[in-house]
Amino acid sequence: MKRIGFLRSFRLRLFLIIMLVGVLTAEVMRFAQLGNYRTQLVSEKTMEVLEQARIIANRLVNYNYLQNPSSEVIDSQLEQLSMLYEGRIIVIDENFRVIEDTYNISLGRIMIGEEVIRCYQGNTISNYDESSRYVEVAVPIQAMVGHEVEGVLLISASTDDIFRGADGIGRRAIILELVYLVLLIGIAAVIASVIVRPFDRVSKAIGSVVSFDDETPVVSDYKETQEIVDAFNKLRQRLKVLDDSRQEFVSNVSHELKTPIASIKVLADSLNVQEEVPTEVYKDFMQDISAEIDRENEIITDLLNLVRMEKGAADLRVENRSINELMEQIVKRLGPLARKNEVDLILESRRPVNADIDEVKFTQAVTNLIENGIKYNKHPGWVKIVLDADHQYMTLDISDSGVGIPEAELGHIYERFYRGDKSHSKEISGTGLGLSLTRKAILLHRGSIDVTSTVGEGTDFIVKIPLSFIREQKDKK
Ligand SMILES: Nc1ncnc2c1ncn2[C@@H]1O[C@H](COP(=O)(O)OP(=O)(O)OP(=O)(O)O)[C@@H](O)[C@H]1O
Ligand SMILES: [Mg+2]
Structure with a gap:
């Protein structure tokens, strides 16, 4: 039995393709949506921190904090905010000196960063550090917009809190995805079997045909x-x-x-x-x-x-022969039979003809045609054989003055064992295989055979065979 591999199943392949497409689509959508969601959360957080920073900067001006950085109210507010944001707050005065650092690391140090300088020029800066997940803002400390910048307030705030939320959403998404996956398996299985069903039905219908006698044709619904x-x-x-x-x-x-x-x-x-x-x-x-x-x-x-003839052209022993000589031999061999039947045998060779033929099969075919002409003839009668050729084909025209073949029989004479008109077939010997052999032999030579006949007047067989044998063609049967 033929072994059929795992993936040879059309249904299974279909199922896997649908699953693959479904899963990929879901994944892409999930990542896109989650990404969007995170970006939105970060920008919201940045806005919030900026807003806070502006409020604090105002307060610092109001409390004159830059000149007198020992306000406990402000300090505790900064501490609270720093804890709330899980981040760091730094206040820098106009000399770039750190006058407050909730981490107490840089207190008293000089801090000249790019953002600090830009802030002194009156700009507000915000930045999101992807790797540490911190939102960083820098706002100028000034009495009013456009006024002289007295210092810079730096706040960094952790976004872990919002990501914790986003991760929660991610987990929910995974559960949803699992549900989706289960649904997808079901849908894919249904689609795959719906698509394959017509083929299943057809193969079942074909499989149920057991004999040639079962005439009902197999029908398809699709x-x-x-x-x-x-x-x-x-x-x-x-x-x-x-x-x-x-x-x-x-x-x-x-x-x-x-x-x-x-x-x-x-x-x-x-x-x-x-x-x-x-x-x-x-x-x-x-x-x-x-x-x-x-x-x-x-x-x-x-x-x-x-x-032997059924084996086809592979068995044909083709040789280039003089057909004139061959025809003379055949006619000579049939002489006694013709004389016995009082039939004149006339051979007319119009020109010298050489062709590629299998001598044995060709002789058999032609002999039967002439023999038929002699057998199914009047007494006396004649059989005339005309051999001719053009540049491509040789033509043998074998006509007789015989009994002729009724039109209804013409279609059957090449059938095996067919013998026409039972009245004369009794007295004339024959098996009814002759013409079927003749036709096969001629077709093997890539030739053709045609017949015309008039009852009571005679029959005319015309055989055409190519002068050069072409082996490549597929065998005609
Ligand atoms: N030239 C012909 N004139 C009249 N009838 C013919 C002629 N050739 C063939 N037939 C008819 O066709 C039938 C089939 O011919 P075919 O050569 O196949 O068989 P057969 O001559 O009867 O037997 P076999 O050739 O095998 O000895 C013949 O029985 C005959 O009735
Ligand atoms: Mg015959």
Whole structure:
């Protein structure tokens, strides 16, 4: 049995693709939204800290803090704010000296940072330090906007509190995502099986066809699977035709093979039951028996030839031969039969013709055509063979003055074992395999055969075969 890999299942692949798309979309959306949310929180926090810083800066001016930095009210306010923000507050006077630091690290030191200088020029600065997650603001300390800048207030505030909130939201998002994932699995499974269902149905329907005799065509409920179903129905019809012809062939073969044997049996039995048989009768019967054996032999030879022909062009032994010479040989060989039937054999070679042919099969095909012309003829009668060629094809025109073939029979003469008009087939020997062999041989040579016939006047077969054999083409049967 053929092994089918894990991912060979169309349904499974579909399921995985839908899952992948669903999960990716959800992830991208989650990150985008969470990112947005955080940015918004940070900017809100920055605004809030800035606002506070301005209020404090005003208060510092009001309390004259820069000149007298020992106000306990202010100090405690700064401490409280510093704790609230989990950050640091620094006040710098006009000499760039730190006069207050809630961390007590830089007190009394000179601090000339870029933001401090810009602040002295009257600017308000805010900045978010991504790595430490701190919002940093610097505001000028001045009586009013536009007035002289007396100092700078620096506040840094932790954003951990807001991220704690955001993380909480992130956790909720994960739970939601899990729920979404479960839903997604369900939806993906449903979609995958809905899409695959038509194919399942078709394969079940095809699988349920067990014999060629089951004539009901497989039907498809969907447009997409209709083509598969149509192809299958066509194939089934062709197989049925093949199967029918095979059965017919087998029954014909058995019948044809049995007929001579039945005759031999009757002849032998009738000799056996008679007591004293004169030698002449014996001889007579023996001749009949011998004729029947010849006939049996003929049928078997024809059958074997037919089987060989089925193998196709691969078995063709093509050789470039002079067709004129070959035709003379064939006509010569058929001379005695023609004379016996009082039939004139006329061969007309219009020009020298050389062609690529398999001598044995070509001879068989042509012999049968001429033989038919002789057999199914009037007495006296004639058979005329005209050999001609152009630059591509040779043409053999074999016509006779014979009995002709009724139009209704013309379509059947190439069938195996077909013998026309039973009245004359009794007295004229033949198996009915001749023309089917002839046609096969000609098709193997990539040639064609055509027939026209008028009852009572005669028949005309025209055979065309390419002068050069083309091997690459696919075999025609
Ligand atoms: N030239 C012809 N004139 C009249 N009828 C013909 C001619 N050729 C073929 N037929 C008809 O076609 C039938 C089939 O021919 P085919 O050559 O296949 O078989 P056969 O001659 O009967 O037997 P076989 O050739 O196998 O010995 C013949 O029985 C005959 O009725
Ligand atoms: Mg024949």
